[in-house]
Amino acid sequence: MKDYVSECQQMVKTQLEARDIIDPRVLEAFSRVPRHEFVSINLREGAYVDYPLSIGEGQTISQPYMVALMTQALQLKGTERVLEVGTGSGYQAAILACLAGEVYSIERLPGLAEESETRLVRLGFGNVRIKVGDGTKGWEEFSPYDGIIVTAGSNQVPEPLLQQLNDGGRLVIPVGGEFLQDLKRVTRKGDKFVQESLGGCRFVPLIGEYGWREEVKN
Numbered sequence: 001m002k003d004y005v006s007e008c009q010q011m012v013k014t015q016l017e018a019r020d021i022i023d024p025r026v027l028e029a030f031s032r033v034p035r036h037e038f039v040s041i042n043l044r045e046g047a048y049v050d051y052p053l054s055i056g057e058g059q060t061i062s063q064p065y066m067v068a069l070m071t072q073a074l075q076l077k078g079t080e081r082v083l084e085v086g087t088g089s090g091y092q093a094a095i096l097a098c099l100a101g102e103v104y105s106i107e108r109l110p111g112l113a114e115e116s117e118t119r120l121v122r123l124g125f126g127n128v129r130i131k132v133g134d135g136t137k138g139w140e141e142f143s144p145y146d147g148i149i150v151t152a153g154s155n156q157v158p159e160p161l162l163q164q165l166n167d168g169g170r171l172v173i174p175v176g177g178e179f180l181q182d183l184k185r186v187t188r189k190g191d192k193f194v195q196e197s198l199g200g201c202r203f204v205p206l207i208g209e210y211g212w213r214e215e216v217k218n
């Protein structure tokens with residue numbers, strides 16, 4: 001049996017702290033969430049490597065550093081209401097659950113949504129609510145959000161997500177082409193939206209009304 005606890009500590013040290021992840025709360029969350037629980041048994045061995053991991057149905061969890069970079073960009077203090085688009089395995093949602101008050105997460109593939117819901121309950125992350133649907137339209141019922149994170153690559157910034165952002169709230173989203181995107185942070189200041197670029201990235205496509213309109217190849 002592998003020593004996942006020490007692998008996890010190593011990951012935090014060499015992949016996150018050694019780069020530019022400096023928020024102590026973010027580092028603490030990554031050392032608490034057991035990443036190997038979010039992948040199938042045959043992929044567990046490599047759960048803490050510096051790469052994305054397959055989670056089935058052609059989807060992936062990003063490399064730990066990318067999850068951390070996006071999380072840090074949300075600047076969470078502990079009481080926020082956060083929306084995630086693209087639940088996937090539930091790993092990012094679990095990290096957010098450690099750092100915010102309430103987490104809402106939307107996944108378009110029912111199989112993945114169901115699995116991650118069961119997993120998060122089993123692991124004791126009680127402050128996450130998941131639904132199946134098109135996350136490009138947001139989740140109006142619980143808006144406005146202090147943070148919104150989109151974990152699939154879009155061709156545009158979905159307008160409904162901007163509308164569901166609280167004043168001062170941050171939206172972190174990869175925007176660009178089918179294969180390469182630019183990670184953007186959009187901060188709402190009243191009626192204004194200030195955009196910053198956080199670097200290049202590569203995500204599976206965000207498919208929906210305000211994203212890619214059809215299935216594109218991953």
Ligand code: SAH
Pocket residue numbers: 055059060061062085086087088089090091092093106107108109112133134135136151152204205206207208209211
């Ligand atoms: N955050 C996930 C990884 C997400 S991979 C994790 O931690 O494991 C991207 C996910 O976005 C995929 O599961 C894909 O099905 C989903 N997705 C793509 N378009 C979507 C949309 N419009 N609404 C909700 N989920 C979407």
